[in-house]
Amino acid sequence: MPVDRRQFLKLAGIGGAVLVSGCARPGEPYAADADEFFFVQLSDTHWGFRGAPNPEAETTLPKAVAAVNALETQPDFIVFTGDLTHTTDDPKERRRRLAQFKEIASGLKVKNVRFMPGEHDGSLDRSEAYREFFGATYYAFDHKGVHFVALDNVSDPAARIGEEQLAWLKRDLDAQPADARIVVLTHRPLFPLYPQWDWATGDGERALELLMPHKNVTVFYGHIHQEHHFKTAHIEHHAAKSLIFPLPAPGSQPKRAPLPWDAAQPYRGLGFRQVEAEKPAEYKITERPVAKA
């Protein structure tokens, strides 16, 4: 029985990472497709957090790095979508946490790693310390036919992207054709996912207005510490799990307090994801655990 490409991915995916480029569709030549690739998204690592919601906070990030390194096939690149560190009022301690995080992340086999701040990294000093370690808080890059845009919606403590960055985004998008494959990486949801918990971006609708003329747009973000998938018009939004503690489903409890640690199932609700970019603008998401139970 012939196995088509999707079936192959499903079957091979049981054992770990899958490189889609080398798989042939029935009737197609067996040849690598240069435009297909995958990247890994890690989010909300909160390095420096100490507390009951994760009594193994000091080892969770190193375990996640080891889990990514253990993938059978390594990704083209890796993104951390914010809250690299847990916030602190002490600027020296903030820099110490950022330095430690950077040192741990340097243990990733893949050296093409992209970062962006979360409000815990950047909202108390408008990302001054973050920039010392990781550079610009918003930027764009191209990879195998996909235009990636990293947006900063946290350096303003009121969670606004701001006029300057929106003007930059407009210039960046104006240079892209309407059918460009665009992926937005950011920390907070650009749409009002649950404003009652501040799960939104103050001027996120302005960014979405700029993205709307482009027909192939997908957003990957963090902040809400759980997997979540939503569509605004034709734009898909995919939230990632955290690597410190899960948060409750939107509105499911009075306060957005972390879900308790379950010693019987450590790391439950935590993880990272692989994102396979396929033509024309489809993304296959595979969630991965921090450590096997």
Add this chain to the structure above:
Amino acid sequence: MRRRLFLGAAAAATLAALPAWPQERVVRIAARKFVFEPEEVPLKLGESVVLEFTTADVHMGFKCVELGVRSDILPGQVTRLRLTPQKAGTFGFFCDVFCGDDHELMSGTLVVS
């Protein structure tokens, strides 16, 4: 959408500069890391009140999505927000300006009866 947000912000700023009318009830809400005091604010349906905010330390915010009101709370200033609840119920509010560890837990409720 943009215009509506702009007008909303302008209205909040204007209200912040206004004193309460003599007949209006004033409800004082003190913000500090990471609580509002009081956390539960009883209000009467249709009664115009002035919420009077202060912060003991850093720039904070007050936002109640269901009643469509928000305001910055700035150190060294008293911020006033006039509110006339038009629906009964319990409505959550929270700090919408990141202020540090446990910012996410800084919230309260307006109870309109």
